[in-house]
Amino acid sequence: MDGNDMSSGGKCPVMHGGNTAMGSTVTGWWPNALNFDILHQHDVKSNPLGADFNYHDELKKLDVEALKDDLRKLMTDSQEWWPADWGSYVGMFARVAWHAAGSYRLADGRGGAGTGNQRFAPLNSWPDNVNTDKGRRLLWPIKKKYGNRVSWADLIVLSGTIAYEVAGLKTYGFAFGREDIWHPEKDTYWGDEKEWLAPSNSRYADIERPDTMANPLAAVQMGLIYVNPEGVNGQPDPMKTAAQIRETFARMAMNDEETVALTAGGHTIGKSHGNGLAENLSPDPEEADVEYQGIGWMNTKGRGVGRDTVVSGIEGAWTSDPTKWDMGYFDMLFGHEWELTKSPAGANQWKPVQIDEKDMSPDVEDPSIKTMPMMTDADMAMKVDPVYNEICQKFIADPEYFSETFARAWFKLTHRDMGPKACYRGPDVPNEDLIWQDPIPAGPVNYDIGHLKTKIAESGLSLSDMVATAWDSARTFRGSDKRGGANGARIRLAPQKDWPGNEPDRLAKVLAVLEPLAAEAGASIADTIVLAGNVGVEMATKAAGHDVTVPFEPGRGDATDEMTDADSFEPLEPLADGFRNWEKDEFVVSPEEMLLDRAQLMGLTAHETTCLLGGMRVMGANHGGSDLGVFTDNVGALTQDFFVNLTDMGNTWVPVEDKMVYEIRDRVSGNVKWKASRVDLVFGSNSILRAYAEVYAQDDNAGKFVKDFVAAWTKVMNADRFDLVS
Incomplete structure (x- = not known):
């Protein structure tokens, strides 16, 4: 038969169903495999506007009043292809904006209108969102006109706000600043049903008790x-x-x-x-x-x-x-x-x-x-x-x-997922500070940072105490709704000060040392906590033979109890933190899956996650001083030891406690060298994570490991510094 004969479907050069068929992806063939797409779902390569594009700069060029006037005209400019009810689109655009914002949920901060994700599946095709596609098409001529100066995310929410204004409501205000995504947030968990509007019983432990709905x-x-x-x-x-x-x-x-x-x-x-x-x-x-x-x-x-x-x-x-x-x-x-x-x-x-x-x-x-x-x-x-x-x-x-x-x-509905007011842009931002915005006062910047670092280093706090406290303060950050983080030092307030994951007794001891130092230096407690973590990291790099200064930006403020809606902070409590090798309890979801979820909320990539976890282990920053995953004889030095010993084929790995704790044994003598958790060993067992672990285990990458760790650490410490964004 001629090799170019296309009469048979099997000869077609196109991979039929290659993008959608079951088994065409790793998770299709191995459904229990870790899915790292969630860590890279908004890769810069998907953004057609390029790495140099700055939406906040584009917003400065926007004629806001002209845009609002065009939207007001649209409300009564009925289109033949989709005629307006009663000649008015106010109901249409209120619904489009509402259904964009209404997917927000407090538990993990995901959903909401802040990214324009209503344009993509599954949200664009949810039964509840039927015909919102018509509203977005009606908005297209306006989006086309104003181009990069207004995002889809902002335009959708603004259209609903203008709809209420045209209907006669005195609206409270509006903020620009939502940046668009460019492909679906397909790894957000919306439930495990396989059909639309399936009976909701599976979501509840008891359908008669709504509070039993699964988080x-x-x-x-x-x-x-x-x-x-x-x-x-x-x-x-x-x-x-x-x-x-x-x-x-x-x-x-x-x-x-x-x-x-x-x-x-x-x-x-x-x-x-x-x-x-x-x-x-x-x-x-x-x-x-x-x-x-x-x-x-x-x-x-x-x-x-x-x-x-x-x-x-x-x-x-x-x-x-x-x-x-x-x-x-x-x-x-x-x-x-x-x-x-x-x-x-x-x-x-x-x-x-x-x-x-x-x-x-x-x-x-x-x-x-x-x-x-x-x-x-x-x-x-x-x-x-x-x-x-x-x-x-x-x-x-x-x-x-x-x-x-x-x-x-x-x-509140349309701005809840935007984060603090530092993220708001435009002339209609209300002056009032609202408690659900998690307000934080500006912090001092003109103090002697070097002197404060010296005082911290001489304070008697251990390296692990300094690193763990700074990490615990910062790890609450959620990129999903831009809540949490080190700014505000809410780790010293209820409810965070009492969270088991924050080790309340140890935390109180550390704060008792750092708070007087902050007062003496004229610095905020929030800055001092982060600076102490940086001091600990610098001590660890020096112990490993490197001389590194961890970047630091002063200006964090200290929130008060009156500025904090304690109930709304409860969902930010970490139930597990793989970076510190800790779980509050055993869950149906595996520890390694919970690690990925935490990393994604913190905005970390897979290689940043790998680097940070290995560094936290060798610095001895585990919760409660646990020795799980501390694959080093030189605790406190920021070395490659975690990766070197994890990938050493002279070892065997043996489960000893229901596959939750493992012993690392010498392959020849059988002697136990270290203990590990599932989170530790996944960096050697998972092919993707092992690839990153091997990079940091290489003989020629000691300097790269330290450099990458410091960069990732700084990213975590500054994740909520929206005051630094132009």
């Missing part, structure tokens, strides 16, 4: 951002739905009053769409074929727009005037009795038992035609739950208070 999840089902609007697992029961709402919104950092304000304010404008059959829709954007050009859920039968639009399957508006900010939601909900019914799409919803035609909602295409309003099970929860009902009555009695509370809650 870090917040939404009740795969493909939703909050709760199922039809009821728990689609079964109407407003009281049960209220319990799920309370837990879900709490996991998104909202209290009861904010929850009611957001629910009522979100349903004051716009409508739900279910005037048709879902089976007539084309596939979601990610599944749709090329002719759809990234647009999904198009109706393949009939018009599919205007009054015939299908989105959630629930059909109807909540108020009599759905493009206006008013008290209409409360008037409708509390002015009528309600009964269960079905939408034309077959969804469960509630309708008034009796209503005057004048109080009904206008048809989206012909306002002279009146249509039946509706409420979802989530709306009915606001009425039947005693606490939610009481808050509703408070809002009804004081409409201005309702508007102010919603405006603040909307600002």
Whole structure:
């Protein structure tokens, strides 16, 4: 047969399914293998704007008022291809922004609107995000016009804020500064269900107890951002739905009053769409074929727009005037009795038992035609739950208070994952410091750093105490929502001072030494903690035969208890820290997987993770002084010993405690040389980590190891220094 014969599918030079088929990736063939993609998911090579691009510089060129004016015009500039309900897009853009921000969760800080990730799978194709693709297409001409001066992430959130302004709300403010990502955050864990909207029972230890939902999840089902609007697992029961709402919104950092304000304010404008059959829709954007050009859920039968639009399957508006900010939601909900019914799409919803035609909602295409309003099970929860009902009555009695509370809650919803105010840009940033922004005062910079380092070195603190305390202070940083870190020195405040991972007794001893030194030098405690860690690292490099000065930037401030929402800091508690060889408890997730999760939140790459862990071991910085993984006879010196001895084939590795502790034995004599954890040994067993470990074990890389460790250490210590970013 001719070697160029393409008559057989097997001769085709293209690897069919090479990007998607099961088994085409390492994790496909070996599903239990560690997946390092999460550490490199935003590699600079994916960014088309180049390494020199600085979004904050581009923002300085942005004509903010012109942009806002263009968005105001867009709100009533109905497009024939996707006509606006009642000639207004305010409901559309409020929803697009809401559903971008609403994926945020407090447990790990992931999700949210801060990266523009709604443009990519899976979020762009979640059932709950149906037709948000139309909103982004409507925004495209504006994005095209302003180009690099505004990110998609900022534009999406701003469009929702302007929508409420156009509807008549006095908004609280807006901050630019969200930088776009360029490919999906595909390794974020959204649940283990294999189908959209699968029954949520698997997410709970007990479906009757919403607080048993598995962490870090917040939404009740795969493909939703909050709760199922039809009821728990689609079964109407407003009281049960209220319990799920309370837990879900709490996991998104909202209290009861904010929850009611957001629910009522979100349903004051716009409508739900279910005037048709879902089976007539084309596939979601990610599944749709090329002719759809990234647009999904198009109706393949009939018009599919205007009054015939299908989105959630629930059909109807909540108020009599759905493009206006008013008290209409409360008037409708509390002015009528309600009964269960079905939408034309077959969804469960509630309708008034009796209503005057004048109080009904206008048809989206012909306002002279009146249509039946509706409420979802989530709306009915606001009425039947005693606490939610009481808050509703408070809002009804004081409409201005309702508007102010919603405006603040909307600002929090859309800015929660941006981090501190140092990350905010633009003319509309509110002056007020809000406790959920984790405010930190500016710290002193004009003090004698050299003198303070000398005092620290002479203080009697051990190298391991200095390094461990600085590390514990900094390791809480989460790049996901830019919370935590060493700035603020919150390690000395509740709840951090009492976390088991911070070794409270040792921490108190170290702080008792460092705090007077900080006061004497005129430095912040936050700076002094980091500087002490740097002193420890410099001592370790010197002991290894290197003369290195660890970079240091003064200016950290000290937060107070009054500046700290202690409850919201509870989720930042490390449950494990592989860098210090510690776990709070045994978990279903392996220690090595928890190490990768921690490293990703801290913004570390695989080789930085490797370098830091090996260095922490030889410096003796393990939690509680544990000897696990301390593969050296020269503890306190920043040597390559961890990697050299890990990769030494003169050793054998033997599990002794249910494969959680291992002995490193001499292959010939059988003598035990060291002990190790799974986290230690994964750097020799995993092919990717071993490749990095071998680099740091090479005879010619002693200097490189020290250089790389210092760079990675400095990155961790400065991860939250947004005041240093231009």
